[in-house]
Amino acid sequence: MNLNEFQQKYAYRKEINYDGQIDLLARVVMEQKERYILQTINGFKPAVVKGKMRHEAISREDYPAVGDWVVLQEKDFNDIVIIDQVLPRFSSIVRKVAGLRTDAQIVASNVTKVFIVISADEDLNERKLERYLTAVWESGASPHIVFSKVDLASDMDSIIEHADSIAFGIPLYKWNATNEEGKEDILANIHEDDSVVLIGSSGAGKSTLINALLTEKVLKTGSVREDDKRGRHTTTHRELFNLPTGGVIIDTPGMRELQLWTEDGDTLSHTFSDINHLIAECKFTDCKHDTEPDCAVKEALETGDLEEGRWNSYLKLQRELAYIERKQNAKLATEERKKWKKISMQQKKNR
Ligand SMILES: Nc1nc2c(ncn2[C@@H]2O[C@H](COP(=O)(O)OP(=O)(O)OP(=O)(O)O)[C@@H](O)[C@H]2O)c(=O)[nH]1
Ligand SMILES: [Zn+2]
Structure with missing residues (x-):
């Protein structure tokens, strides 16, 4: 991969907040007992973290993980490359590891x-x-x-x-x-x-x-x-x-x-099938659980069968889902617009 391709492929990604040297950027493609394989501008390279990172690490989360974007210590690497820093994570899939204290992997x-x-x-x-x-x-x-x-x-x-x-x-x-x-x-x-x-x-x-x-x-x-x-x-x-x-x-x-x-x-504590069952019992299928009569949710909140906090976290999850959906729709709309722009530009050219 040449620098230009590498830049095209990685440097402009929205989740990476990095304005240093592009050729020092790499992505972790494998991790095994603190030994890593990175995808770098020069192909796949074995890597280790720099000593300072190891000394300062408090938990497993401070170490690189597969999918991480990392910055290398020096440009002209040949054998084993040194990871200087892990760029902030945009998202992470975490597994809780049982031990003396719960650690997250x-x-x-x-x-x-x-x-x-x-x-x-x-x-x-x-x-x-x-x-x-x-x-x-x-x-x-x-x-x-x-x-x-x-x-x-x-x-x-x-x-x-x-x-x-x-x-x-x-x-x-x-x-x-x-x-x-x-x-x-x-x-x-x-x-x-x-x-x-x-x-x-x-x-x-x-x-x-x-x-x-x-x-x-x-x-x-x-x-x-x-x-x-x-x-x-x-x-x-x-x-x-x-x-x-x-x-x-x-x-x-x-x-x-x-x-x-x-x-x-x-x-995991936030599962909501009980609420889904309640909602199914509301009189109106489009019940907003607000002022509608015979609302099973309101009744359960009144009797205490459904905790207020639990209902609120359900509403929060729904808002998040709606937000993501809107975001996805917006993205689709943008892509659609781009597609049409391309087509109309091509048509102009062909005229
Ligand atoms: N008929 C049919 N069989 C499928 C289909 N997809 C997967 N299988 C079969 O289902 C079995 C399990 O598939 P895997 O892909 O190994 O499942 P997995 O989710 O990776 O399983 P783990 O590795 O145990 O996590 C295999 O025998 C597949 O051939 C499908 O679409 N139709
Ligand atoms: Zn209702």
Whole structure:
């Protein structure tokens, strides 16, 4: 990659707040026991953090994580490069590590979109979906839902309808690995500056989907070759993959363990299926739970069956969802305008 390409690809990304030397910028594509592989302007390079960073680190979060943008210590690097600083994270997927005190391990950072993969061959598990959604909102990324195995679904329409009722306008996709139907739809929503992760139950079809998105050329079993000091080749399993159509997919071992705590109901407290059930009991389907008669929510608030605080956090989540949706719509509108501008410019040229 030459400097210009590198600059095009990385330097103008909105989440990076960096105005230093562009060729010192790199991204962490793998981490293993404080040893890192970086994607640099000169290709993939092994790296370590500078001594000062190690001495000053208080928690695991102070160390680089896969997806991090880092600044290198010096320009002319050859063997092992030194990481001088980790740029502030735009979002992070965190796994709580049980120990003497709860430590947080960042399993992926600077993620823009999380695709929640759910198998369509079984009934939708509301609580599980809500937990996943909450985990994604907490990370700072925005959720997307992929229904996999649609070839095995008995009633796809009702699953979509059901999901829509829980996931309020979050983008939904249908994916069938047997004929790759739905792939273009998903790829069209992973843009040049997106960093995407997939979460979901074991067996939901995440690996299958990742492989399909990456295409045969970049199969995720593919590894990075790097030269060590003696010029020998060593191979390492990468955890950040460039999509041929732009954007990257991050798939770390920690992501796989994430599903364990997301599926364990105790670790997340803000799930709202009880409220969804209440709302279903309101007399009017478009009840605003304000002045309407026979409002199940107001009744539950009065009797204390529903806590005020819980209702407020539900409303907050809804506002966040609405905000993201508006943002997404605005982005779509901008893209649409750009497309039309391009077309009309071309037409002028052709005149
Ligand atoms: N019929 C059908 N089978 C699928 C589809 N997608 C995945 N599978 C199968 O489902 C099984 C599990 O898929 P994986 O991609 O390994 O699932 P995973 O989510 O990566 O699972 P973990 O690695 O355990 O987290 C495999 O046997 C796949 O071949 C699909 O769209 N249709
Ligand atoms: Zn109501």
